[in-house]
Amino acid sequence: MELISPWFSSGKQERPAAHKKLRRTQGIATTEEEYEEFIQKPPHRRIRRLNIPSSLEFNKELQELYDSLPRFGPFYDGDDVFMSRLKEAAWQHVLSRTPTPEHETTKIYVTAVQRIGRQARDTYPDGTVKQNQRFITMMIRDGCFILQIALFLLGGSAQLNYPSDHLIFGEQRNTRQIKKWGKSLFFVGNQVPQVVLKELMKQSFFQQVVSAGRWVRPTDSFRRALYDLLLFAPEKDRRCQGLFRGLGFIKTKGGLPQQPSDLLHGLELLVIGAGGRGEEFSVDDEEYELEGGGDGDVDIDLEGGGDDGGGDFEGINSIRSATELRQAGIHFRNAKGGMGIRGIRFSTSVFCAVLELPTLEVDDDTELLFRYLQNYETTQPLARNKREARSYIRFMSELIRTADDANLLCARGIIRADHNQRQKLPTLLRCLATGDSTQNLRTIRLQIEEYSRPPWDKLRNFLSVVVLLTVLQTVYTVLSYYKN
Numbered sequence: 417m418e419l420i421s422p423w424f425s426s427g428k429q430e431r432p433a434a435h436k437k438l439r440r441t442q443g444i445a446t447t448e449e450e451y452e453e454f455i456q457k458p459p460h461r462r463i464r465r466l467n468i469p470s471s472l473e474f475n476k477e478l479q480e481l482y483d484s485l486p487r488f489g490p491f492y493d494g495d496d497v498f499m500s501r502l503k504e505a506a507w508q509h510v511l512s513r514t515p516t517p518e519h520e521t522t523k524i525y526v527t528a529v530q531r532i533g534r535q536a537r538d539t540y541p542d543g544t545v546k547q548n549q550r551f552i553t554m555m556i557r558d559g560c561f562i563l564q565i566a567l568f569l570l571g572g573s574a575q576l577n578y579p580s581d582h583l584i585f586g587e588q589r590n591t592r593q594i595k596k597w598g599k600s601l602f603f604v605g606n607q608v609p610q611v612v613l614k615e616l617m618k619q620s621f622f623q624q625v626v627s628a629g630r631w632v633r634p635t636d637s638f639r640r641a642l643y644d645l646l647l648f649a650p651e652k653d654r655r656c657q658g659l660f661r662g663l664g665f666i667k668t669k670g671g672l673p674q675q676p677s678d679l680l681h682g683l684e685l686l687v688i689g690a691g692g693r694g695e696e697f698s699v700d701d702e703e704y705e706l707e708g709g710g711d712g713d714v715d716i717d718l719e720g721g722g723d724d725g726g727g728d729f730e731g732i733n734s735i736r737s738a739t740e741l742r743q744a745g746i747h748f749r750n751a752k753g754g755m756g757i758r759g760i761r762f763s764t765s766v767f768c769a770v771l772e773l774p775t776l777e778v779d780d781d782t783e784l785l786f787r788y789l790q791n792y793e794t795t796q797p798l799a800r801n802k803r804e805a806r807s808y809i810r811f812m813s814e815l816i817r818t819a820d821d822a823n824l825l826c827a828r829g830i831i832r833a834d835h836n837q838r839q840k841l842p843t844l845l846r847c848l849a850t851g852d853s854t855q856n857l858r859t860i861r862l863q864i865e866e867y868s869r870p871p872w873d874k875l876r877n878f879l880s881v882v883v884l885l886t887v888l889q890t891v892y893t894v895l896s897y898y899k900n
Contacts, residue, residue, distance in 0.1 A: 689756015
């Protein structure tokens with residue numbers, strides 16, 4: 417990532433060569449040839465299991481969600497009989513709504529998944545899965561159920577064409593339960609590879625559902641991600657390729673910085689953005705291999721302590737609150753153009769200093785979304801100065817310490833939240849903040865700390881008062897003249 421000022425050191429931490437693996441940037445596959453090339457490449461990120469006991473200890477909502485979520489993929493085994501029947505019923509629905517005979521339809525799906533089987537298997541840590549018929553069957557059934565949940569949540573209940581008396585997708589459905597399942601699709605480790613979902617979406621059943629619907633981009637966080645990653649991505653027209661502007665999911669030109677390995681990885685890519693001012697994103701030197709990580713089961717530290725390769729970030733000075741920075745002469749501006757978290761910048765000129773921040777839309781799912789991203793980054797082999805979502809949360813927790821700070825940023829179009837959400841936001845960010853910081857945000861902290869208002873800027877308020885008094889005196893003189 418390019419730094420704002422060249423006179424700051426890069427701060428890169430040298431790692432042993434045995435634990436360092438450079439990869440080329442993976443772009444979005446937009447043509448059949450590019451897609452064929454993509455599926456032969458090793459994935460940039462891998463689906464890893466979350467260490468459940470240590471993670472859920474701190475959050476009751478995550479515990480309840482884990483207890484009720486449907487299990488997808490090879491992790492978190494233990495589907496109950498009810499969920500197994502639901503997956504089988506979803507697959508049978510695909511067979512019954514496809515014109516070809518069942519055995520031919522089955523063969524088409526099996527062949528399609530086998531074609532990308534190596535890429536799907538490599539999306540999990542080495543040794544997690546074997547390329548056998550059980551894995552192929554799991555990918556098909558789990559993938560078809562995931563896609564039907566997603567399409568239902570995006571407004572495709574009629575297009576799925578289930579009987580009205582169906583227990584899950586019929587008229588007597590439990591919409592609240594299905595929404596919870598939608599959120600579970602982003603629970604760490606509870607994914608199937610994105611390459612599998614893309615392959616299944618090409619099949620006739622799902623193509624018919626998509627072509628028959630009038631799809632509208634949702635307003636809530638998780639459904640917006642499903643729309644961008646499953647519905648919007650396959651479209652040929654890339655003029656409005658979906659990206660978040662920060663967490664606001666604002667559409668912009670360009671694609672994701674790389675091909676997502678799964679839905680949760682795609683969510684992270686949408687949030688962090690492609691980089692500011694048209695920068696080319698590269699994943700080189702971004703990741704390093706975990707020792708002994710064959711099963712993908714990673715212990716995480718929700719409190720952010722310990723040193724795992726990113727250096728000592730606990731000693732970084734906190735920046736002042738938004739209100740204090742404004743009093744110090746620093747202005748706030750909404751980062752335009754869908755740059756996401758990587759679009760945070762601090763710039764100075766002869767006249768003023770400006771801190772550019774992406775839009776943060778606050779809704780009922782904001783805390784859960786942040787926790788998902790925090791847990792995801794700690795299960796991935798990332799040094800602490802590469803954990804961008806966690807670094808962003810810490811940075812915003814320092815800016816927004818009171819409701820007045822939230823109100824100030826809301827007035828600048830950076831925070832989008834109602835009154836109650838603005839009141840709760842400082843506490844939420846403070847509870848989630850950890851000790852992580854990317855090099856970019858560390859650089860911005862130093863720039864803000866060293867910033868000093870120009871002498872003429874300090875006289876601005878005084879001159880404003882002088883001008884105001886002069887105007888008042890002139891008005892008083894004119895009025896007195898006409899009165900006399």
